[in-house]
Each structure stands twice: as structure tokens, then as C-alpha cells.
Amino acid sequence: MDLQCINTIDCKQGAVRAVRFNVDGSYCLTCGSDKKIKLWNPYRGLMLKIYGGHGNEVLDAAGSNDNSQIISGSADKSVITWDVSTGAPLRRLRGHASGITCVKYNEESSVGISGSLDNTVMIWDLKSRRQEPVQILNQAKDCINSIQVTDHEILTGSVDCSIRRYDIRNRKLHSDFIGAPIMSVNYTSDGQCIVVGSSDDTVRLIDKNTGEMLGEYLGHKTEDLNVESALLASDNHILSGSVTGELWCWDLVSGKVVKRFEHTIKKVLNSVSTHPVKDVVLTASVNTIKLWEVSEIKEDS
């Protein structure tokens, strides 16, 4: 398995804090330390729109399911929803006591979920004009670093070394102690396993229902930095960023390192985003993003 870098884009945003595909993978969003969000066509390298309005660095963004809205969270403690075409901020949701690290839409994009450094996850109703969150999840004892949402679950990863899965259907909260501060959480495509990236230089594959560890992926270095991990759509490989600027790729089943791909040497590769359907990956490091596509391994003759 090999990843080819198809495109490199200099975002000119200062440092790119997060890069995200939209719901169908045709566009991508970059969140910059210049307090702006940029909408790109990564395949062509075209910048489509800039969204400005945050008071501090933008740390995460997400696109709605109909591509009409963008939700973003910033270090200025506010969550903003934007209209994609006009670029105007629609709602500014204030409630968090500290900067927001991650935001996600639910499946219908009627609810926005934000996790923050104030140890809480707040659920916002985006259809009504309500200014307060619908619900606040404050079971975590330390900052929330990552959130994933499915049709009936909310998964949060926190610095307090636990991932918490809020099952709305069954009204249960399952918390799994991982042992190290968690940087990112991802579901596998079948929804049965969770990929957990933590700051002890380990990525783990955890079974959702039992909490057992199914796989461990080592080799990269994360140190203290918030380095994201992801899963290719085909569910065969696990990806992770690293402090050394390399994109690490492991085989999911065996746990062996397949390959390492360089983005920027010695500069941390902090954000990884995978295409929802295809085997396409976006990585962000310092001020550039790279678009990678899986190409067949050339067999050495």
C-alpha cells in the first residue's frame, strides 16, 4: 500500500490547526491560527472561501451533511455556525468556559456537539434560536480532545485518559480507561471498534462493546502534542501523525508499520483527515496541507 502525495497547498493561514474533509469528501476545510477558516477544493488546490469572525485561533471545524453550513470551534470559547455560500456567521454559541478543541455535527446536522478545555461537551441545538446548550456532558475530569458522533452515540476522548461513549438509545455511558491522555478517537466503518490515539506514543484499537484492546500500533512519537490519528475508509490501515512530521501507516490486523510518509521534516504533523468513502487522506503540518491518494504498490522487479 502506498500513498502518493497528489497536491500540496500552502494555506497562508499561519499554522493550520485542523484539516477536515466535508461530508462527501469533495471539499476540505482548514482551520488556521489566523482565526480564519478556509474552504478548499484540495484536488485542484483552489481556495473557495474564507470565513472570518472568530476572536482567536480556530481549532476545529466540520461541514454539515447538506454542505450548506459549517460549524467551527475556536480558542475564543465560542462556536460559530457559518453559511457556506455567503460566508456570514449565522449563530455564535457561547457557553464554554474555555477554548473549544473539537466540534462535530450529528448525522442530520440538527445538533452541534463541541468539546472544550473546560472538561465539558456541550450539545447545541442548531435549528432553534436557543442560546444555551441542550445538554452538557461533564463527566470528564480533564479537557476533551476529540469527539465522534454516530446516529445514536456520542464518543468523547479526554485528557483524563478515558474515552466515554454516551449511548443515547440505551441511556448508558460507557467509559473506558485507556491509561494515557487521549488525543483522538475514531470509529471503524462497521462501528464496532474504536481507534484511540493517545499521548504515550500509542494508537490502540478498542472493541466497542467489551472494551478490550484488539490492537496496538507503536513506533511514532507524539510527545505532548495533540496529534491526530485516523482510519482509512477501507478499514485496513491506521494512520497517525507524529512529532517528526511523518504520517505513519500501520496494517490494522497485524499492527506492523507499513510505511511512513513525510509531510514536513521535523515539524509536527498534527492533523489527519480521511475521505469518508475513498482511500484519500489529508494531512496538515505547520502551514501546508497535503492530499494523499492510495496507489498500488509498485512491485519491485
Add this chain to the structure above:
Amino acid sequence: MDDYEEEKFNFFGKPLEQYDEDEIPKKKPIFVEDQIATDSNGRRRFHGAFTGGFSAGFFNTVGSAGGWQPTEFKSSRSEKSVSTIRTAEDYMDEEDIGEFGIAPQVIKATKDFNTSKKRKKKVFSDGPIPGVPVLHMLIDNSTETIGYLLLRNIGFKHEGTEISKQQRVYGSTSAKAYEMRPSIRNSTYKLPEIYEEALKIHKNNTFGIGYKGLDRGYASLKLSQKNFVVKNVKNKNMTIGGQAFGVGAFEDEDDDIYGREDIESYDFEMHTEKQQEQIRVTGRVLFDSFILSSNYLAVNEIFPVPTIPRSFSGKHKVRKSRFAPIQDESSKEEPKKTRRCDIDATTRAEALGEKAPENSGTSSKSEDIKPEIKEKKEDVAPWLVFDKFVSAGQSDEHTDPMVPAEKSSSVYGTEHQREAAKLKMFGDFTRTTEDWLPHTFLCKRFNVPEPAHWENVELKTPVRKRNLIFQNEKEVDETGRVQSSGLQNNPDFKVPHENQSLKTIDSKEQSTKNDESKEGDIGDSTPLMEVEIPTIDITEKIDVSKNKDLFKAIFFSDDEDEDTVETKVESESRVSEQEKLPSPPPTSDSKMEEMKEAILAKDIFLPKIKPLKQGILSDIPFIKFTKPGTVPTQPEPEVIEEVPQQQPDDNLYGPKLPEKIVNRVENLMESKSDDVWVERKEEKTKKEKHKKHKKEKHKKKHKHKR
């Protein structure tokens, strides 16, 4: 004759010079309305209907030189609006700023080169520490007292100074209580001239010496009203008149209708200067200008402090009237004030609800308190650290990105969890599951069925309430069953069905749900259920003794004696199921029928919640269980049938069944129909009487009560 005419005229004065009419141009008389005001450049001033004040407009133009065109307020994200501070100078033109304007620009010397002799007040900046800086006050000239400085400021000249600059003493200002040098005290001061006049008048205000204040209204008749400045220059009164405001150049001032006449304006004397000088000063002169006044100031009357009688204690004694005796204070006790040393450490520990510290007797009190506090802290600290509140290692708003964030030292997870994680044994050890309640709104958005109640989703076992409905119905069932055997079919009432259903309910009920009426046959209800009991005629003799309260409710009459009722109660409480009925008085059949109907109409089947006076288990004959066969037999004067006493069967659960039921059931089962029928006939008459009697008794009873 010219000479003759010239000689007769006397000429006085100097004749005017002859002038040529053509040479000198004639000046046209300029009328008032033609006189216009122009400025230095010849431009018209005072435009339009000008009646005074400042001239408006920029030489009758608007919107030139950027001064009068209102600027549009514009503020956008890229260009934020600039807040401009506007001064009066923006609205003035050259004429105003010029020499004769209202704000003439003058060239002055700067502060450093200002040679004015005025002592300027030192302004101390109001920083965090306001007022005079302490350092300034540390070292000061002590001989220059405040009085000295004031007088010097006025203009006093020190005569005969012995203090020279060399002798200036410097010391800290704190030393106030120093003796004044005799040289200072004795030296005389010369009063400047300007204060002489002012000091002649007795001063009864707190203004400065010679202060006059603002003019008291420019409407007074005196000329001084219009004077802008009155100056005395070498005894010549020079007045500068004029008005800087109000009236135009060509108009006369209107009469001031708002001015108030001042009587002082009429107070003047006509005297010569010589007379002025004759005002002499008699008496002793102090400071060259002060003399002892003839009027003495009113002496401030000092009232001494009232003497407090000895009996006064300072405590308010409440009395109903003035003449009432004073309440004795000794009877009232002051709230007991526990002094600190009175309480022992052990008592304190008890009061706080903590364990008493050891060695309370020997160690001092303070030591006792400390370990208590320490314990408390230790108990409290762990959850504080690990729950919500963590001491901030770094401030939230650190703006310098180059400062590396300090690593947090908090440890999460329980000991077991951490161990398990180290050993990579994830799963049971690391997983914890709790109940979590999503908000109903969240459920809506996620298309998930909502919980019934936001609060009550806790897994509670439903509280078992006493089903009083069934309880009462069971009573009815009992009554029905009493007359179970050999009763007429009554198609009107679908009693059997109900009885059946009631019986099924009964079987579920616990035996604890007993009440006064004997429902002891719960345990036996199951076997009874299977028996096909024919339709029961409810109009038949209802066992009143069983449903005493029910009948009380229905027939709330006082015909019955209390005693009889009481005896019944006693009998009920005993084990025996048999009735002990005194002979009922004979009553008519019609009344009986009435009563029957009344009973029916009253809907026995409606639930009536009975207040139980006795306990639930009071009617259970526990004796039966312990000692079978010890049922006390009572005389039954009107027993319907001679029922042989039966030994209570050990297999039967519950208190003994009423004999009749047992018999009847048995009879039914044995299909002794003939016998049964016979018995029933007998019963009927007797039971009717019996029933009537009972009802009357009940009625009587109620009457008594009233």
C-alpha cells in the same frame, strides 16, 4: 451804508474759516439701517436676522473648508471609525482667535520659564497611592510653618527677621510638637495695603479676605453693573465698561426685566474725601488693622454631661406601665456564655460530631483543635483534587505561545485501572458503565425514543400500594360467599361473574390484607374458587357482623345499641367465626325489603376505603396456628343451625372458616341438596329477624352517638 453796519456789530469769538463748498465732499447721512458690520476684510458679518451672540455660518456659507459640512459616520471592519475630540477652537474663526476675539491666541511663556510670582499648587497625580507623596513630606523646612507660608503668600513682609537662610532648620514633619522660636513669635508683619479695606469690615463668612464673589445681578441701577472691570489705579477710578454678550452692535439693550433691584444700590453716602479719613480707630490696634470689637460673640453655652444616677445599669427594662414595678433582673439569666476554656476538647468533638481526640486531658486545647482540622482537611482534599477543581498550573489566558505549557501532574483512574492499562488488560477492568440520561430534546434530534420522565428514569421498583378497591370488593365477596350454598338464582345480578373475578383477585392478595371482617379464608380461596358456586342472592342475609363498617356507612342510624355493637366487636376480635347475636326485635317485612333495596342501591361493589382502626394483622387468629383446637366456644342463642364444632384442620391456612360456609360448601360438594334446602328455609325466617335486629341495633347505636 456798509461801514455803518459793520461798526454797529460786535464780534465775539473766532469766525469760522471760509471754505469752498465744492472742495469738501459732502458726507451723506448714513442711516442706522444702512450701517452694516464688516470685519477686517470688508466681509459682511452678522448675517440674516441676527440679534446677538455669535455669528453663525462661515461668512454666510455652509459647507466649505470642511468645517460645517457634517461628516458621515463610517465604520467598517476594515476601517474602524476614529473618535475625534472636538474642541471649541474648531468652531472659531480667525476673528475669534484674533486680538479682539473671545479666545485670543496669545504667545505665552512655558511653565518652566513662567516668571509669575503666584505660588502654584502642586498637583499630585492620583495614581495608585493618592495624595501628597510621603517622600515629599519626609524632609521639610520646619521653621516655615503653614501660617508663615500663608502670610507670605498674602504678601506679608517679615520685619526684623533673625532667621536667615543659614538658620533654616530642616526636619521631618512628624515632629509637630516643637516650640516656636521666640524670634518668630515676636516678629511683626506688615499687612499689605490691599487687605486694609477688606479687614475693616467684620468678617462673618468663610470666604477669603477681600472676596466679593460674582456680581449680584447686572440689573442693579448702579453703573458698576455694566462694568466689566473696575480698577483703582492711583485713586482714579477707571472703569472698563461694555458687555461681551447678548446684544448686537447696533441694537440697544432691552430693559432687563429679570433683574432684581438691590437695596444696596441705594445705599450710598455723599461725603468728601476728607470725611473718609476721619474714620478713626479707637482702642487697641492689633496687627495694625485689627481692633477689639465692641460686640462680644455669643458665648457658646456648654452643657455639662448629665450626672448618671448610681442605680443606672444601662439595660433596658421593659415595663408595662410607668408605675409598674421594675422587673427583677436577677431572675433573668443571661445567655450562658461558654468561654473557650470551659469547653473540653471532647465536648467540642461531640458537638462537631467527630471522634474525640486522644490525650485530651493532658495536651493543651489548641493542639486538640489542630488534629481535628487536619483530619478534616485530609478527608476533604482527595475528592477536591480529583473531581472537578484542580489548581491551575497555568493561567487560562496565557498569550505567549512560546512559553511551553507545564505538564499536569494529576493522575487519573483508579489504581486498578491503571494497573490493568499497564498490563494491557483492557475490558472488564477498565470499563465502567453508568446510567446516563439524554435530554428529551437530544433524543428527539437523534430520533431515539424519549425517556418517560426527565427525572424518574431511575430503575425503581414500582411501589406496591394497598389496593383498597380490591380490599373492599373482597369483603363483598365474603358476604357473597357466606350465602353461597343453596341460594336462589338471581338472573338480575351478574354476581357470580363478579364473584369469580373477585376471587381471582383475592388469590393474589396477601394474607396481610385483613380487616375487621373475617377474610381469613384467603388461603382457602383457591379451593373455593374451583367450586362452582351458584348465583348468589345478595338480598339474602348479609352477614352484618362481617361488614360492620360497611353497614354503618350505609345505614347511618342510631337504632342499635352501642353495647351490642361493642360486644360484636369483641366477638369479632376473638377467634370464633360464629355470630353472637342477641335476639333481634321483630320488624316488619316491608322494612326488610326496604333495607334490602337500600343495600342494593348503595352499590356495595363500589370501593369504600375504610379507615382501619385496628392493625392489619389484628384480626388474624394467630392462636389458631399455635394451638389448634383451643377455639373458645361461645353460646350461640340464635345459631341458625347446630353446627358441630370442627377441629381446625392443620392443612388449612388462615383462621378458621365460618362454620356455615364450610358446612354449606361441604354440603354442596356432597350434593345434599335436599337437606340444604330445608335448612335454608329455616334460616330465612330466623335470619331475617336476625338481620332486622342488627340493623336496628346499628341505628340505635348511631343515635347514641349523636
